[in-house]
Amino acid sequence: MNEPTPVAPPPVSPADDFRDHLTTADREGHRQWLYPKQPQGPFTTARTYLSYCLLVVLFAGPFLRIHGNPLLLLNVVERKFVILGAIFWPQDAAIFAIATLLFLTGIIVFTAAFGRLWCGWTCPQTLLMEMVFRRLEVWIEGDALARKALDRAPWTAGKVWRKGLKHLVFLGLSWLVGNTLLAYLIGSDKLFALVTDNPRHHLQGLSFMILFTLLFYGIFARFREQACTFICPYGRFQSTLLDENSIVVAYNPKRGERRGRWRRDQGLEQRQAAGHGDCIDCQQCVAVCPTGIDIRDGTQMECVHCTACIDACNAVMRRLRRPPGLISYASLNSLERGEGLRPTPRLVGYSCVLLALAGLLAFLLLTRSEVDATFFRAPGALFQRTPEGNLNNLYLLKLVNKTSRALPIELRLENLPGTIAIMAGKLVVPPEALAESPVLVTLAAQKVGAPETPLVVGIYSGNQRLDTLKSVFIGPDLSAPSP
Ligand code: SF4
Numbered sequence: 001m002n003e004p005t006p007v008a009p010p011p012v013s014p015a016d017d018f019r020d021h022l023t024t025a026d027r028e029g030h031r032q033w034l035y036p037k038q039p040q041g042p043f044t045t046a047r048t049y050l051s052y053c054l055l056v057v058l059f060a061g062p063f064l065r066i067h068g069n070p071l072l073l074l075n076v077v078e079r080k081f082v083i084l085g086a087i088f089w090p091q092d093a094a095i096f097a098i099a100t101l102l103f104l105t106g107i108i109v110f111t112a113a114f115g116r117l118w119c120g121w122t123c124p125q126t127l128l129m130e131m132v133f134r135r136l137e138v139w140i141e142g143d144a145l146a147r148k149a150l151d152r153a154p155w156t157a158g159k160v161w162r163k164g165l166k167h168l169v170f171l172g173l174s175w176l177v178g179n180t181l182l183a184y185l186i187g188s189d190k191l192f193a194l195v196t197d198n199p200r201h202h203l204q205g206l207s208f209m210i211l212f213t214l215l216f217y218g219i220f221a222r223f224r225e226q227a228c229t230f231i232c233p234y235g236r237f238q239s240t241l242l243d244e245n246s247i248v249v250a251y252n253p254k255r256g257e258r259r260g261r262w263r264r265d266q267g268l269e270q271r272q273a274a275g276h277g278d279c280i281d282c283q284q285c286v287a288v289c290p291t292g293i294d295i296r297d298g299t300q301m302e303c304v305h306c307t308a309c310i311d312a313c314n315a316v317m318r319r320l321r322r323p324p325g326l327i328s329y330a331s332l333n334s335l336e337r338g339e340g341l342r343p344t345p346r347l348v349g350y351s352c353v354l355l356a357l358a359g360l361l362a363f364l365l366l367t368r369s370e371v372d373a374t375f376f377r378a379p380g381a382l383f384q385r386t387p388e389g390n391l392n393n394l395y396l397l398k399l400v401n402k403t404s405r406a407l408p409i410e411l412r413l414e415n416l417p418g419t420i421a422i423m424a425g426k427l428v429v430p431p432e433a434l435a436e437s438p439v440l441v442t443l444a445a446q447k448v449g450a451p452e453t454p455l456v457v458g459i460y461s462g463n464q465r466l467d468t469l470k471s472v473f474i475g476p477d478l479s480a481p482s483p
């Protein structure tokens, strides 16, 4: 019996121009509203649980306290930043610079290895849109078909009620999200005062509250996936970071093509003999996609790696009694050549830079002082002799207390015998504040052998040395000829 002639699969892309325009806009640029189906499956379940955990952290973040400080505070106006309970000041600019570089390099390494995993699994925009706002919309208006039908239906009392309820709930949630953002910027105490105090005393804060509420309402009620496909710069530059070893959500064209409906009277062998692959062109992967793309066209900028299409396709494969994974997390190399994940020189290089930056940041954090101190000689002052034959120098001490507790300060001379006295008497630097005082250093004249003697001063609080500062002690030039 003659073997059936194998039919070569056609090119993957059914429409060659799909990359020329956004899937959410028609050729004239008008918005195409999406009605994604709710996905179901193991990936969606895992994402749901992770989302709930992350959302709890997101909303509780400004209110949780570590050593009396919030988990995260980014007060740009007052230039005060708290990360995991540790206060950072503008004087910590080096730490910020290294942390920013580390963050950006981390994104590069992570994207080169795993594509846009961040977007689908942890980005607040995706979490709030897909796990909160979309689910509420489904709860109020129904699943994809019902929502589409409702939008096309004439305005009846029922439609007004559903739409009104949805937008009221969206506005309330947007107010909550906006206030959370505000709490991250100004702190929960100030936010509480803003909400409970006389509004006339907080016009600026209230303006921002309204602005943020309207902004988030606009994003989640109208703008939606456009934030990811149109605005977010990360999606746009990811294409420069991906290579054929990056693990992305991908369709396996070798297995799926040639796509086509599976006739009821057709067995698997007959289907394969006719040159058909496993894709039955049911469009379920497209129906659940929150950005409206067809992953079978290949990796696309709009894909946020939410895995909804994997769950949808695996459910179809289960019904067909075919193995799952026609759409899966995979690299181009593994799909086309069956190669496993291997680190490329580029990925190794990025990772080395990442490790070096992480080490540098750890060093800066571990050696970071709780105070930021300057200690310098009082301008224009020379040395003075005391009646006892000692020499005095006058200095100015400035201290920034970076902690949230008051710091009683004591100074000690570290390299010479002598006395060091804070002229202000007892110096206690209030929390998160600056204090300054003149300081008098007295040395025995015979210990001052040169016009400039190095001086090392230790700054202590209790018995803990907070910092060590260097300066010079000015004395007479003994080598100069006597007049
Ligand atoms: S869900 Fe799977 S079988 Fe259906 S069209 Fe998409 S890839 Fe093909």
Ligand code: SF4
Residues within 6 Å of the ligand: 249, 285, 288, 289, 290, 291, 292, 293, 294, 295, 302, 303, 304, 305, 306, 307, 308, 309, 310
């Ligand atoms: S293609 Fe798949 S993973 Fe990508 S956004 Fe659409 S549903 Fe999510």
